[in-house]
Amino acid sequence: MNDALSKRFRTLLPPLITIVLFLLIWEVGCLVLGIDEFVLPRPTATLAAYQKWQSAIWPNAWQTLFTTLVGFGLAILLGVGLGMLIGYSALLYSALYPLLIGFNSVPKAALVPVFVIWFGIGTMPAILIAFLIAFFPIAVNVATGVATVEPEMRDVLRSLGASGFDLFRKVGFPRAMPYFFASLKVAITLSFVGSVIAELGASNRGIGNMMVIASSRFEVPLVFAGLMVVAVMGIVLYAIFALLERRMVAWAYRGGT
Amino acid sequence: MNKPTAPPVCVDLQHVSLRYVSSGREVHALEDVSLSIGQGEFVAVAGPSGCGKTTILKLVAGLLPPTQGRVLIDGHPVSGPQKNVGMAFQNPILLPWRTALQNVLLPLEVVQPHRGQFRSQRRAYEERAHSLLHTVGLDGFADKPPYELSGGMQQRVSLCRALIHEPEILLLDEPFAALDAFTREELWSVLQALWTERRCTVILVTHDLREAVFLATRVHIMSKRPGRLIHETLIDLPRPRALEDTFKPEFVDYVHSIYGRIGQVRA
Numbered sequence: 001m002n003d004a005l006s007k008r009f010r011t012l013l014p015p016l017i018t019i020v021l022f023l024l025i026w027e028v029g030c031l032v033l034g035i036d037e038f039v040l041p042r043p044t045a046t047l048a049a050y051q052k053w054q055s056a057i058w059p060n061a062w063q064t065l066f067t068t069l070v071g072f073g074l075a076i077l078l079g080v081g082l083g084m085l086i087g088y089s090a091l092l093y094s095a096l097y098p099l100l101i102g103f104n105s106v107p108k109a110a111l112v113p114v115f116v117i118w119f120g121i122g123t124m125p126a127i128l129i130a131f132l133i134a135f136f137p138i139a140v141n142v143a144t145g146v147a148t149v150e151p152e153m154r155d156v157l158r159s160l161g162a163s164g165f166d167l168f169r170k171v172g173f174p175r176a177m178p179y180f181f182a183s184l185k186v187a188i189t190l191s192f193v194g195s196v197i198a199e200l201g202a203s204n205r206g207i208g209n210m211m212v213i214a215s216s217r218f219e220v221p222l223v224f225a226g227l228m229v230v231a232v233m234g235i236v237l238y239a240i241f242a243l244l245e246r247r248m249v250a251w252a253y254r255g256g257t
Numbered sequence: 258m259n260k261p262t263a264p265p266v267c268v269d270l271q272h273v274s275l276r277y278v279s280s281g282r283e284v285h286a287l288e289d290v291s292l293s294i295g296q297g298e299f300v301a302v303a304g305p306s307g308c309g310k311t312t313i314l315k316l317v318a319g320l321l322p323p324t325q326g327r328v329l330i331d332g333h334p335v336s337g338p339q340k341n342v343g344m345a346f347q348n349p350i351l352l353p354w355r356t357a358l359q360n361v362l363l364p365l366e367v368v369q370p371h372r373g374q375f376r377s378q379r380r381a382y383e384e385r386a387h388s389l390l391h392t393v394g395l396d397g398f399a400d401k402p403p404y405e406l407s408g409g410m411q412q413r414v415s416l417c418r419a420l421i422h423e424p425e426i427l428l429l430d431e432p433f434a435a436l437d438a439f440t441r442e443e444l445w446s447v448l449q450a451l452w453t454e455r456r457c458t459v460i461l462v463t464h465d466l467r468e469a470v471f472l473a474t475r476v477h478i479m480s481k482r483p484g485r486l487i488h489e490t491l492i493d494l495p496r497p498r499a500l501e502d503t504f505k506p507e508f509v510d511y512v513h514s515i516y517g518r519i520g521q522v523r524a
Contacts, residue, residue, distance in 0.1 A: 161338040
């Protein structure tokens with residue numbers, strides 16, 4: 001028991017030390033170089049701003065988390081669906097891939113005004129941007145997982161008279177899972193980027209919106225407090241999906257801690 | 258061959274040829290191969306690499322259709338993947354997300370009638386898988402994932418998987434080629450025991466002549482591409498054959514004479 005605890009502690013210690021060191025250098029650097037608070041507020045000033053504005057920050061944080069998760073959920077549904085299709089069918093792959101790349105190459109920030117025209121200012125543009133930015137890595141990864149099934153594995157099942165659906169259920173799907181979970185870790189942080197970008201210009205709620213208002217009032221520490229909140233939420237969600245990955249596809253890690 | 262006591266024909270290849278196009282070039286894999294295998298026979302096919310030995314297995318399994326000729330199983334033409342066939346390959350090809358036991362159970366989840374009763378009969382099926390794992394000496398490894406098993410152990414699991422649904426025909430594609438000599442010869446004995454117990458029809462593709470002579474009732478030699486069956490040797494050695502027997506003169510003579518034939522093919 002104690003061993004397990006100390007092992008967990010030892011895996012958590014290095015990242016904690018890095019984060020503390022990073023904040024420390026930031027703090028001391030600002031003090032030593034005499035950097036103005038309007039340019040780069042120190043971590044302590046950011047923390048103070050966080051405490052001062054807590055009641056304003058949290059509703060906005062929940063809004064951002066909400067739009068992020070809804071967009072992310074949509075990205076999972078459609079990304080897995082499309083990934084399976086283009087992974088299985090070489091025809092669909094060659095037909096759809098160029099278009100997908102085209103869509104993915106469009107800067108998502110440039111789509112914000114378009115969504116404002118279509119849906120008005122509010123929650124919808126943030127959800128859609130979060131969705132669009134997370135969709136591509138999920139679809140591509142799932143497609144890769146499905147498409148790279150070893151032909152020998154396929155033969156094992158085909159020689160038993162397995163149907164196409166059997167093949168998918170017994171081999172294609174489980175085979176794609178490590179790719180899927182790997183993409184989730186990338187996609188969740190991208191989703192945050194997406195929804196905050198949308199909130200910057202096209203919302204009257206959310207962390208992004210709060211940061212715009214704060215900066216127009218020269219409340220720079222509050223801007224940074226907003227950034228910190230987004231960063232922390234990103235780390236927490238990443239950790240959740242990393243844990244989920246370890247549990248769901250442990251076989252892909254071959255027991256290496 | 259066709260003595261009155263000959264068993265009914267199980268696998269019958271009649272003047273089978275196979276050609277396919279690979280990277281723009283026509284490959285002539287098999288040329289007029291006729292081979293008729295009685296029920297419960299153990300036939301080995303040996304020959305130089307790339308001569309189309311594996312192709313024969315794929316034809317029998319229904320994974321490939323012949324360009325010419327017919328493939329019959331129990332008198333019925335093969336038109337698609339077969340259900341009463343078990344296959345093991347040079348690589349074990351276990352599914353890495355399944356334990357050894359779950360890998361062995363896989364065919365029962367796919368092949369009727371087991372598939373339909375898999376849930377209700379799960380206990381009995383697991384029992385069957387455990388006893389099969391026991392036969393190949395894998396007691397206590399049922400719940401291990403493949404990557405925790407050695408190559409020889411994985412190949413044993415793969416053999417169990419090929420046999421769990423009690424197929425009428427067992428197709429073996431150089432199943433021991435990737436193993437070290439000791440493990441390989443140990444598995445010969447395991448396979449011989451399994452075959453003696455079940456008496457399924459076996460086609461073993463190999464380039465190890467000692468393996469062929471040790472296991473088979475009949476050894477065929479294939480020519481270089483396009484593959485033809487050019488020679489047949491009945492192995493009239495008593496069973497069960499023990500590993501020490503491989504040093505006896507009769508055994509060595511068989512290997513030697515077949516080796517001579519292969520030499521002619523390759524020249």
